[in-house]
Amino acid sequence: MTTERTGTGVRTVVEPTLSEAEAAMAGALERGDLLTVFGRCSVDYEGRASSTLGPGDRHVTAKPDGTVLVHTDEGQQPVNWQPPGCSQRVERVEGGDEGTDADDDAPLRLVSTRESPDEELVVSFESVRQVSAFAVDDGESLSLTGSEEDLRQRVLESPDLVEPGFQPLVTERRTAAGAVDIFGEDADGNVVVVELKRKRVGPDAVGQLTRYVDALERDLHADATVRGILVAPSVTDRARRMLADRGLEFSAVEPPSEGE
Amino acid sequence: MTTERTGTGVRTVVEPTLSEAEAAMAGALERGDLLTVFGRCSVDYEGRASSTLGPGDRHVTAKPDGTVLVHTDEGQQPVNWQPPGCSQRVERVEGGDEGTDADDDAPLRLVSTRESPDEELVVSFESVRQVSAFAVDDGESLSLTGSEEDLRQRVLESPDLVEPGFQPLVTERRTAAGAVDIFGEDADGNVVVVELKRKRVGPDAVGQLTRYVDALERDLHADATVRGILVAPSVTDRARRMLADRGLEFSAVEPPSEGE
């Protein structure tokens, strides 16, 4: 086993005994560090669903905000996790009758729990290869371009992109079926409902637009024509057919990128 | 700087120079290890959208399957990432005119790219606190209970949970609007469309069921009555109202848990 303690916020223990790993993990949780553990473990989860995962090498992260992530060597998503706000503790299975110390062979457990919903994640390490604790200093936040919000601004600045003469009146207009992205009227004064999507749309988006158009037709009574326009970069074949069946329309508009 | 090389598949470098970090990272990528880097970095992404992230301490993971994850001290989701299948490389910004070596102050970059869609993620380290490489041995896969698939099996085994006399006929029956979860008939011989959800449902699920019912009514022509039943643990108020407006129904069924 080797211990590193540096003055720059990194503490690492390599090939610790389970008791040494326990101490290092407890210290990291105590200090509010970002904790990572690599070792052979099994994982059990019970809460919104239930899962079990047999023994294998995994990389486990516990963040100071209460997040826990268990990653295998494959996949972008963790194989098991716990969301922010959970409480973490490390524990050793109780030893024999007389001993107060934990059995040296007993697994080391990282337990994460929360209430509402009641959930528990247990990572049981049979061996630990590395424990690291990091003091994180991060004040910056992400700046992102190309979201649906960016597309909305683009359409509000240049309504003609939807169709010549389109006039946006309100965003997020409420209906019995939910809030409409953009509510406006066309060159002839007809009511227009616009549903925005930042990428190619499928049947679900058509369903959404349908719900809003139907709801507005009821709200505004029978006399007024309500047009529904799906605004997105492109549509799938089935979605295009569904739009046609329902008398709805599509207008191709790209979300702004980088500079625009 | 301290280097650890153990016989059990863990290599760790603490407080390396950028050149030392570069070598450690390149070796890990070469060997197909799970690579982790903790350090101060900026992140730029360009692809399906664009994003920038200013300097801060982050934990970066590169998996042998091509996944890259950049985590801050907060949140379950990575602040930036690259999906499985991407290609990674480490590089140093080119030095001055005459030198062949990289400028010692030039940032160390982890670059991840893929095509279709064209995406690039660049993590620029101004300092590195730790580089670790792990040889992962994991043969086990996750076993999970409580999914929609489990709910489907429960309903197929006990159709009366939906309503007395319900008879499932086909699963995944195709319609013009997509595949129906369970297609069957009720005690009176009416066509029944069942949409399953493992948790409390909102307006989107009602929209889905509506699409399938509408599509089937057209497919089967006008004479037959098509009932639509949303099967889930519970419904939101608005969803319940939308169901009523459309003449659709709700039946409360929980997905099986643990033992069941």
Place this chain on the structure above:
DNA sequence: AAATAGATTTCGTCC
């Protein structure tokens, strides 16, 4: 490669 829908989705926003 594209399409479709589920997910212990997570995340933000608004009520």
Place this chain on the structure above:
DNA sequence: GGACGAAGTCTATTT
């Protein structure tokens, strides 16, 4: 705290 919808969603399945 619940409800609702976006997301660089990811992931599995099917065409």
